[in-house]
Amino acid sequence: MTSEMAMILALVLPLVAAGLSFVIRSAPNVRDACSLAVGVALLGVVISLVPTVMDGGRPEIVLFEIFEGLPIAFRLEPLGMLFLLVVATLWVITTCYAIGYMRGHHEVNQSRFFGCFGLAIFASAGAALAGNMLTLFFFYELLTLSTYPLVTHHQNEKAKRGGRIYLGILISTSIAMLLLAVIWTYVIAGTLDFREGGILAGKAEGPMVIVLLALYAFGTGKAALMPFHRWLPAAMVAPTPVSALLHAVAVVKVGVFTVLKVVIYIFGIGFLTDTKASVWLMWAAATTILLGSLVAMTKDNLKERLAYSTVSQLGYIVLGAALASQWGIIGSGMHIAMHAVGKITLFFAAGAIYVAAHKTQVSQLRGIGRSMPFTMTAYSLGAISVIGLPPFGGAWSKWYLALGAAEAGQAILVGVLMVSSLLNIWYLMPITMNAFFVPPDEGPAYPPIKEAPLFCVVPLCLTALGSLALFFCAEPIYRLLLPLVPGAGGGG
Amino acid sequence: MSEALGLYNYWIVIFLMMTGLYLVISTGNLVRKVVGLNIFQASVLLLYVTMGRVDGATAPIFVEGRETYTDPLPSVLMLTAIVVGVATTAVALALTVRINEAYGTIEEDEINEQEHAQELAG
């Protein structure tokens, strides 16, 4: 199988899964088995692509031109490879989890749910593989639209309100700012291809660069840079598997992925460093990191707290992009993977608690670790990874980010990263403490074990172990990302 | 002054057109609107025919010994315009008849009142 064929398969398989979900709606077992099978197949295909990229291969596919010189095109490069790998792996796990969750919860419209889910994965894969900004924009919008039915899955008043904020912010920012930035770039540069070293160098200058970067950074609403972050907590009305995969991994990561791609391939790292156009973005990101953490501390609803935590963590990635330095970029890229695995564990745990104990608030979780030991242990591992302590994956990415900030001579930013880690501990760890060391509010002090269905628990344990494993195998990820920063070979 | 001598009839024609147009937009009676429209259109005919005039010429019917004739083209165009005008009038009047059946009036304000009531009801 050539790499090009594998890329096409990576795009087609999620679509197949979506189609199957709609077609086989009358036989849920068959439908879910198919989803799972397709997911595994996708993972296989994606893994088969890794060696090519590692060896410096950059397979390309050009489909058809929409505008003159602007085709729908795909091109595999390290960042997209990493993102695709994360999405594919977690999709399989989430599908297991979703089967358990949706059934344990007797949700309606499961076929539509799985169908739209497949579509959302298709959009994420498309974004990961996009070979130019137009293609990326197409899949970015498709992702917004395909997740809207998932966010509003319950079709009640609350879902409608959440959906309004979700769609309102994501569509408005993308149309009013991102699209403007894209077309503007095209007018200036005459192309939208992702090229090493960027396409804007020498074409744009002065304040225009700053304005353009701002349009990209804020226009990518999915990156949840404050003040355009409100959609993310609003999206928490969705069923938990959606929050887990889409709003901790796929959707938000497409956002920061877009920002990273723009910084690396549209502006070019060297160009940004020379013009210092991204300095303000560092501070915007730092503000988001701190404010996100602070707001998270005030939230009692577990999923909302996690959502604000995500807002804050996305700030890390944007910060790394804004640093536009070797370590910043590598730290950012790595954080996409590390945070994804850690955060999805936390969401899985939140969903498992909801399915098994019907609890949603942090204050209700006292003593829950005694009845749900597996879930809460996994939660704790995920939390430590998100905080960034060894021996978990999150430690590496935060380390590189801090290194990047130090390299850029921004001592204050290093301080921000430290403070933020402390805040993370503050709002994530008390949940563990209360769950294990405080007796429940009601009932016996040591209730019998009552875990969520196996389909829920196994995936969350897997992802928790995954974040542990990532600490020990960060080296391949590092090697994968290294080509992103030209001239960094010797600096490692 | 020489301006005025050469152009006065255009100005009167403009006055005529505007009188017709005024009737169309000022009156609330549907039939009077149609009458106004007719005057408006009939005055445009005069505008064209005035253009076709050539001093010292006769109607474009060829006879031996004459060299100058008036321009035939404006006449041709206006023959078409007359028919178009009448056709429009006919359709407008047929509509007026139907509106009178449906509303019992051909006054715009009374029709608006009824429509407003209908809007509130449904």
Add this chain to the structure above:
Amino acid sequence: MFQQTVDILVLGLLAATALAVVRMRTLIGAAMLMGIYSFLSASWMLILDAPDVAFTEAAVGAGVSTIFVLATLSITTIRAKRQTKFQFAPLAVVVLTGAVLIYGTLDMPHFGDPEAPVHRVGNRYIKRVPEEFKIPNAVTAVLGSYRGFDTFGETTVVLTAGLGVLCLLRKRREDEPKVVTE
């Protein structure tokens, strides 16, 4: 000079009739005045040496249109409501439009100017019709041949209007659903 006097006389009459139509309160009166207006304009066209249009206007404009209006009045109502208050907006619109038009006339070739550019195509007809047709009337030749397609279009307009009127006035059968008022 005589020509100019007649011109001004007829145009004055036209203006007076137009104003009378605006002021006329009874609908039948307005219809009659409309007929008179068409008739007067037909006579002015005759003065301007455009007999073909003049005859058509007298027959169709003054005759058929007036009959249509009168027929309509006979099946609807002959009374028009008195306009209660003076409206400023229509007058403003009309004065503005008229002013623009008058501004536009300032660069026009003068009335009757044989050198005016307007006669560019007209002169081609005057030259070609006697050569290419046996008909002495240039208007007929242009209408029937050079611009025959306009005439064909004109026929279609009549057909369209006829269909429209028939369609509008066709009586509904008893068993048909009545007009829906939601």
Add this chain to the structure above:
Amino acid sequence: MSEHLAVLPVLLPLLAAPICFLLRNRIAAMGTAIAVCWVTFVAGVVLLRTVVTTGAPAIYELGGWSADVGIVYHVDTLAAFVVVLVSSLGAVVLTFAPQSIAKEIPKEKHHFFAALYLLSMAGLLGIAVTGDLFNVFVFLEISSLSTYALISLGQDRRALTATFRYLILGTVGATFILIGTGLMYQMTGTLNMAEMAAHIRETEGVRTVLVAIAFLTAGIGLKMALFPLHAWLPNAYCYAPSSVTAFVAATSTKVSVYVLIRWIYTIFGTQGPGSMSGVVVDLVLPAMAISGMFIASTVAIFQTNVKRLLAFSSVAQIGYMALGVSLVSESGLTAGIAHLFNHALTKGGLFLAMGCIAYRIGSVQLADMRGLGRRMPVTMFLWVLGGLGLIGVPCTAGFVSKWYLVRAALEQDALYLAVIILLSSLLAVIYVWRVIETAYFQEPPEGKDEVTEAPLSLLIPTAVLIGASIYFGLFTEWSADVAGLAARELLGVVR
């Protein structure tokens, strides 16, 4: 055959119309009309192909008289494009019509409907292909008169008053055009548009021509419902029979925009010495367009009748076309021309979907559409796709035109204009989502349990238009690319 290609699309429906009327049998009449429409469409496509591949306009001298004395059809890429637009939309909508009008129009008027529909289409096609300014007026009247009659066929009595208002404003507009035509004729001595363009260079700064431009623009502005001259449109669209609304919305205003483009670019010229349309293009048109984009969209948000909501949306969309035309650049003009076609597909499809809904629930009020997402899933899904097209989401045709429009604004360094265009398109999100939320998030009203999906004969034409609007959002060879070609021709850029 091939030399008559230019005249065929006009003559076919024109000659078939009286036949349809004389057939009297409603099935025979509608069948004939549908067949003729599709043949016309094929002829239109062949015509467009011919014009594009030969690279030269198709010229047809009616009655054998050359342009200096007779009337000539002059079919360049733009004209052929509009012919395809009108004939394709006409054919699809008419295919939808038989079942739809069975519920909305008394049976004994069906042959009238067929004949008037063909006449209306012939009129619009005639406007597109003719090279003679007065001939435009004549065909404009053919299409207008038949459209009046068609709209008056609406069930609600308000259809009659809406028609009357349209007739008055439409006739005033047409008479303005007639006056403008007269003034142009007076200063250039010809009615042939190409010859007029040649002579207009001699009239630089002549006040009469300036006034002629003003009158022509105002007249066609009324016809194309350019804000604030749109007063006739909302009620006319709202109360006309479903299929008539779809046809008129998709074609009639678009052809008026075409006429405006034709005048501005072919006759008046836009650059160099003798550019006469300066004020109109630089100031009046963009001002009207932008205010329409915002005000009409805002008004649309507050409508309770979905057909009227879509009607106001049309007024706003006309603004986008006018803005594109006024930018006087290749991408601006491409945006305007492409949006003619793209919006025709989208809006036509949406109005057909409203026809499906009216067919099943007998109402187009937003309140009656509650819970429709579950009862008529396919129709509502198509509606949603169409709505996304109005917003201009990627993969829809609306996105393609928006892209060109924003690009044109940025190419002229008019960042503010680009922002305005994008912000105004966000208003569409609001009114589209109002309908979506009502259809999907609210419980259906009591006693409407029997509502089921619309019959296939209605769904298929709707799906064809909506599907086409998606298709042309991705594959632009026959929409935006041809529009770009037409734009280059109009701007005089050598191919």
